[in-house]
Amino acid sequence: xxxxxxxxxxxxxxxxxxxxxxxxxxxxxxxxxxxxxxxxxxxxxxxxxxxxxxxxxxxxxxxxxxxxxxxxxxxxxxxxxxxxxxxxxxxxxxxxxxxxxxxxxxxxxxxxxxxxxxxxxxxxxxxxxxxxxxxxxxxxxxxxxxxxxxxxxxxxxxxxxxxxxxxxxxxxxxxxxxxxxxxxxx
Numbered sequence: 001x002x003x004x005x006x007x008x009x010x011x012x013x014x015x016x017x018x019x020x021x022x023x024x025x026x027x028x029x030x031x032x033x034x035x036x037x038x039x040x041x042x043x044x045x046x047x048x049x050x051x052x053x054x055x056x057x058x059x060x061x062x063x064x065x066x067x068x069x070x071x072x073x074x075x076x077x078x079x080x081x082x083x084x085x086x087x088x089x090x091x092x093x094x095x096x097x098x099x100x101x102x103x104x105x106x107x108x109x110x111x112x113x114x115x116x117x118x119x120x121x122x123x124x125x126x127x128x129x130x131x132x133x134x135x136x137x138x139x140x141x142x143x144x145x146x147x148x149x150x151x152x153x154x155x156x157x158x159x160x161x162x163x164x165x166x167x168x169x170x171x172x173x174x175x176x177x178x179x180x181x182x183x184x185x186x
Contacts, residue, residue: 001047003036008077009050010036012069021057029053044137063142070146074154086154093155093180097121097129127182130164133174141166141174148178157181 014022029049036042051069055062078086089103090096096103100119117135124130133144145161152159159180165171 001042001044002038003040003042004038004077005047006033006042006050007036007038008073009047009054009069011076012072013054016068017058025050025053025057028057048139062139066140066142067146067149070143070148071150071153072146073143074147074150079154092182093152093157093159093178094124094127094129094182096151096155097131097178098124100131128177128179131176131178133176135167138168141168141176144174144176148176152180 010022010026013025029046029052031046031050033042033046051062051065054060054065058065074086085103086096089099097119098121100121115136117133117137120132120134122130122132131148133141141163145163148159148161157180159178162177163174164177165173165175167174
């Protein structure tokens, strides 16, 4: 993963729990990097170790940390660093979700070594879509659910997200049903 991911994990943990806790998490994870360079590739293991150490230090399930990180990624990291790309992704939640494949294509122009997940929407209807998520990285469904909740917040809608299939439970990919109430726009 790129350094911007680890930097965002760091920013989230410092923001929510303070520098002292971050330093304990980093030490427990065996991460010696003083800073993460946004456009530098790091082994995925670094991110997984940081989340695992945060889970232990904070006595929280890793899934809860990943969910909060997903929200943080959308509402803080992406919005502040890549807001122009987010705005170009769609005018509402449904449109944005339908455009996710195009979003990652644009991101790959900035980060050519990126190995992004694949997203596909099916069964789209007003206020509902089924999102298929394929990734070579395991254990990130809670992160995706956090991303989806963050996107719902960004578009000022309340979304219900249920996971219908799980890669970690033996399916060939994750499937999420996302429903929300459409709002009138001016």
